[in-house]
Amino acid sequence: MKKFSEKTYSWFNERLKLDNLTYFFTKKVVPVHKHSIWYYFGGVTLFFFIIQVVTGILLLFYYKGSADLAFESIQYIMTKVEFGWLIRSIHSWAANLFILSAFIHMFSVLFEKAYRKPRELTWITGVIMFFMALGFGFSGYLLPWNELAFFATKVGTDIAGAIPVIGDPIKIFMRGGDEVSGATLSRLFGFHVALLPGIFTVFLVVHLLFVQVQGMSEPLGLKTRKAIPFFPNFVLRDLLLWLVMLNILAVLAVFFPSELGHKADLFASAPEGIKPEWYYLFMYQSLKYFPAHIFFIEGETVGVLLFSVAGILWLLIPFWDKKSSMGERNLFINYIGLFAVIFILILTILGWLS
Amino acid sequence: MKEASHKNRRDFLKYILSGGLLGLAASILYPIIAYLKPPAQREVEVSSVKAGKIDEIEKESGKIIKFGSKPVILIRTAKGDLRAFSGVCTHLDCTVQFRKDMGVIWCACHNGKYDLNGHNISGPPPRPLEEYRVIVQKDEIFISKKT
Numbered sequence: 001m002k003k004f005s006e007k008t009y010s011w012f013n014e015r016l017k018l019d020n021l022t023y024f025f026t027k028k029v030v031p032v033h034k035h036s037i038w039y040y041f042g043g044v045t046l047f048f049f050i051i052q053v054v055t056g057i058l059l060l061f062y063y064k065g066s067a068d069l070a071f072e073s074i075q076y077i078m079t080k081v082e083f084g085w086l087i088r089s090i091h092s093w094a095a096n097l098f099i100l101s102a103f104i105h106m107f108s109v110l111f112e113k114a115y116r117k118p119r120e121l122t123w124i125t126g127v128i129m130f131f132m133a134l135g136f137g138f139s140g141y142l143l144p145w146n147e148l149a150f151f152a153t154k155v156g157t158d159i160a161g162a163i164p165v166i167g168d169p170i171k172i173f174m175r176g177g178d179e180v181s182g183a184t185l186s187r188l189f190g191f192h193v194a195l196l197p198g199i200f201t202v203f204l205v206v207h208l209l210f211v212q213v214q215g216m217s218e219p220l221g222l223k224t225r226k227a228i229p230f231f232p233n234f235v236l237r238d239l240l241l242w243l244v245m246l247n248i249l250a251v252l253a254v255f256f257p258s259e260l261g262h263k264a265d266l267f268a269s270a271p272e273g274i275k276p277e278w279y280y281l282f283m284y285q286s287l288k289y290f291p292a293h294i295f296f297i298e299g300e301t302v303g304v305l306l307f308s309v310a311g312i313l314w315l316l317i318p319f320w321d322k323k324s325s326m327g328e329r330n331l332f333i334n335y336i337g338l339f340a341v342i343f344i345l346i347l348t349i350l351g352w353l354s
Numbered sequence: 355m356k357e358a359s360h361k362n363r364r365d366f367l368k369y370i371l372s373g374g375l376l377g378l379a380a381s382i383l384y385p386i387i388a389y390l391k392p393p394a395q396r397e398v399e400v401s402s403v404k405a406g407k408i409d410e411i412e413k414e415s416g417k418i419i420k421f422g423s424k425p426v427i428l429i430r431t432a433k434g435d436l437r438a439f440s441g442v443c444t445h446l447d448c449t450v451q452f453r454k455d456m457g458v459i460w461c462a463c464h465n466g467k468y469d470l471n472g473h474n475i476s477g478p479p480p481r482p483l484e485e486y487r488v489i490v491q492k493d494e495i496f497i498s499k500k501t
Binding site for chain 1: 378385386388389390391392393
């Protein structure tokens with residue numbers, strides 16, 4: 001058996017110079033310090049993404065992306081297909097956990113200033129992937145074609161439409177017409193299963209490549225001498241955490257399976273208590289506080305503009321936080337991060353309770 | 355002695371770990387494989403269908419009728435007889451058609467031919483077409499399965 005594996009390795013090695021790769025991974029080390037725990041959240045996010053790809057492909061075997069059949073096909077998956085309820089529930093829960101771990105990963109990188117030179121591009125690719133993750137959530141939410149999804153998509157696309165000048169064309173592009181209809185479903189289905197995964201995978205490969213080439217960043221001012229080899233020590237710990245996450249996911253998916261609700265009715269009134277998914281709640285709730293008009297501009301437009309500007313500034317942090325790149329402490333970033341965390345938490349809770 | 359007990363312990367751990375991993379793999383793979391298997395669909399049992407009025411079908415012509423989820427070919431011969439057969443070619447599942455110029459039931463996929471009694475006469479079809487019963491009641495054509 002051993003001989004066979006050695007033979008196989010040497011066959012590939014002769015052709016692909018695997019020794020170089022093995023050498024790279026055995027030499028690569030991961031620093032050990034009191035903040036090392038945060039290194040694992042990137043991996044956890046990746047794990048949930050992999051789960052999404054696998055369960056998403058499985059759902060595609062039965063899902064039908066048309067307004068007449070979408071709801072029924074999910075009903076069919078959940079009631080007739082063996083383990084269909086489980087696959088859908090895992091897909092729905094893993095989506096939430098994927099975004100949650102991406103949030104944690106992003107904020108830990110921010111607080112540790114790991115985006116500073118030379119890792120600016122790793123941050124940029126990461127934040128873009130985070131925005132895409134929100135896009136995955138938004139586009140996937142409509143696919144069951146139920147009441148909640150229908151109205152959430154109406155509201156969401158309408159918010160996009162509030163952006164001055166380019167808003168309206170964006171809204172029409174997202175809806176595939178003036179109204180949310182079967183055309184919107186086909187379009188968002190395309191975004192969800194083809195466009196976004198394709199672009200996301202490219203960004204993911206680049207992001208991971210940067211991490212491998214540049215190694216793990218260490219927090220500013222922390223002099224660590226201890227380190228563990230990336231392979232196998234760090235990888236095995238990573239895998240163990242993945243196993244823990246898989247168990248959490250399984251428990252959530254089995255004991256709190258996702259519901260389907262009622263089929264979307266294009267001519268029905270919006271049901272009471274309609275809300276977006278939790279990761280959009282803070283934006284949804286804050287938009288409620290804007291008055292109808294601020295001077296001559298609509299309140300909603302001002303809100304959307306503010307969030308857009310905040311998003312762009314967030315993306316470009318490595319370029320305007322010069323201090324951290326020079327190795328100096330920059331508490332201002334910590335205050336911004338802290339403000340963002342508190343803002344998101346409070347408005348999410350308020351939105352949840354409203 | 356000590357080394358042997360170490361080896362035993364190591365072996366024990368190895369079995370527990372690999373057993374656990376196998377169990378994990380099985381508990382993930384089993385639902386996936388079961389999920390991939392399409393559920394058995396109960397077909398809607400159709401015993402007979404209305405195939406239109408007799409004057410709607412000309413002599414020496416044929417048409418495909420929906421019989422539940424399956425096609426049935428209804429033929430009116432030159433003499434005016436009505437006959438119905440399964441529209442599914444016994445070769446590879448294609449749907450057959452009536453060819454007036456050849457005077458046969460013809461399958462376009464592999465040039466299979468059946469005579470107007472549904473018997474396979476040339477080409478690859480291995481069996482005759484299943485025959486259906488045709489009844490005309492007050493100008494209305496009914497097709498039903500032969501029991």
